[in-house]
Amino acid sequence: MRVAIIYLWRHGRWPLLHRPERFTEWVQWRKLNGAAHGLELLTDKLHSKSVAAQRGGRHYCIPTLWSGTRLPDTCPAPYPVIVKTNHGCNQNRIVRCDADWLAVRRIAPRWMASAYGGWLDESAYRSARRLLLIEPFLAGPAGGRPDDYKVYVFRGRAAMVQRHVGRGGDHRWTQFDRDWVRVGGADIAVQPPTTLPAMLEAAERLGAGHDFIRVDFYEVDGKLWFGEFCLYPGSGLDPFDPPELDLALGRLWAGKGTA
Template sequence: MSARLEHVAYRLVYDAMNLRRLPSLPHWLLPSARLRVRLTYLWRHGRLPNLGNPTRFTELIQRRKLLDRDPRMGLYVNKVTAKAAAARLFGENWIIPTIWTGNSLPENPDWTFPFILKASHGCNQNAVCYDASDYQIARRRASKWADKPYGLWLDEWAYRDIPRGFIVEPFLGNRAALPVDYKIYVFGGVAAFIQVHVDRVKNHRWVLYDRRWNQISKFDEAPVTAPTSLDRMVANAERIASPFDFARVDFYEIDGMPKFGEVTFYPGSGLDRFDPEELDALIGSRWAEALNTRPCQADVPSYQAAAM
């Protein structure tokens, strides 16, 4: 596509977007992944990403969408195989038990309430079920989760070929409060930041800390007490993320015991804004450093070897 036509496409699609929700850009309408990535970034950030020389964290995620085809990522974004990999590395006591997994949800399961139903092939597709009526609602919702590959609409390549299915786990929170979510950003095998998500039921918000637990965002927020298992979380985040120039590894702490959550390679799809905005460049600088020091793809073990 010529630069002139590409510019016209940006304006036409951007002006037509519903700015109240993230648009899904169909591939038949916009067959260029680069164009789709640039448009969704423009919609969220009000500027086009620098894909030739990305410096912001959010820009580097767009670069990963377009260029990073490391097949090992598929092992870790699949919630079923990620738990198995984490159990081998950390031990079974770090793993939230699996009640059930499969690709066709039963109509009337005998699982103990409450539990959480998740799509095993994507993110942000989950439902807490406190009783049978909740489950029936969740079951209807879940049918839509499996309609198409999760990674297709936002060009998150690692998700595209994961078998579509579901996983059920015991619910670790309660109606009033979900567990605090500790999301550890690891660059080149070194943990640098911990994003702490609190009050996820009533007033969901997050605060960023460095690895020494110094608060570096949202200074009007009251400080969050560090989890007692922070050092162990950081150590295991570095272990599981070590093959990659960047990965985010999520944990919970339940009754003083750390529990593995998930691994993601596209946090917020690079479309969430940072507060303050300068954090985008700061976090991006850590990723850029890791990219400059990592071995090339030919020098790292294969996906099959990593999965052994």
């Protein structure tokens, strides 16, 4: 009932939880029925890197400079770095100087205090080890966060790429099909990333064997980097624009369409 009421609040309609049709309804179905065996382990970022490396992607895995449960007094790596949790989403800070390091040391214990995902019933996150990670910061335009490419993979076939820009500020996203034709989101005319063919191939290799998985990447100075896997995009609570895209992706999840 909680899952249904939250969905109603966000989408203005009751979800079909037992026979989902829309992509956002399938996300709720996954919450209630659990992730397939082994899929839940992909919420663990360190484990995800090992999976990516084993499947031929070691060259685009971002190095882990440090991991542990409590940040040391001084940063163990040269600035800039990014500090993030191994077990959650949207728990990260860019560290460029000693003042940033002190700030993230104050925040990190709150991240570590509890498991992630409980309040939105994203139970697969319980399988991730509760750790802090430090990685080198990959700078994007003007030294900010790099553009983020999220590839929606259905049964081993990449169907859609969601491009995110302006994180930490004017955050917008646009959806493109695998041929880089805009299918939804912000009306932003942009050339495809130079690594698009490699990105799609890598996403399909990493996403093989699952009904649906989202595989996230960055492109920095023409180089492809693996970010993470996502089981519950937007927790199924972000409306699609146009709404028909929600239904089209739902058919792909159900195995009734072709990307």
